[in-house]
Amino acid sequence: MAEATTQVKTQPGHYRQLLGQYEITALSDGTNAMPMDKLLTHTDPNTIRQLLAEKSLSPTVETSINAFLINTGKNLVLIDTGNGTQANSNVGKVQKNLLASGYRPEQVDTILMTHLHGDHFGGLVQNGKLSYPNATVYVSQKEYDFWLDPQHLAQAAPERKPAFQRVQDVFKILAAANKVKTFSGDAPLLPGITPVFAPGHTPGHTAYSIVSDGNKLLAWGDIVHAEAVQMPIPETTISFDSDMDQATKTR
């Protein structure tokens, strides 16, 4: 009898599809278990549980953290960077999955940030070094000002200070390498790639519209966390949306 071959069991951490002339690769950073019946607000927990059940989901949802790699043929663009590699963690796999998908970090020339939460910007710098050494990092002026203002760090509640401090530490390294560009308005940043101001989750949260040959993709960042609930009831917001009413309007 032949010796059994060990099954891998896990899914690959990247998924690729074409969008017109552009190649899009979704890169998994890993997953977080979130008790949606406790974290979502403005909709009663029974309705939340029922809507999740209709999509065969339990109240605690294994939510995905993803980054998106866009090869336009001229530029290699990364939208968000995940948490950054962490010991003994279920997350922080974007760069590993980028390599597995057939690219190298040095090839990325542009990084677009949806917002400056740790699970989106954390992968920009690893051990004090740029994870994507040839990339210019774009962030909306409003988001940049919110997190980088020393006053905001000074005035933040004690439990919120580490989040501000981490942004400021990482962006200090990026700024020293002259790698940060801020933007306001909705002018395209690259051909077919346009910022869409989408505030509410954070003050300067930005989605990105990607259009090629009439095909369109919206990378909407964290404005939706539980599609099964927030698509039918957009008023449903999550406890860590910074401005819940604004987040509802944006959705």
Ligand SMILES: [Zn+2]
């Ligand atoms: Zn977020």
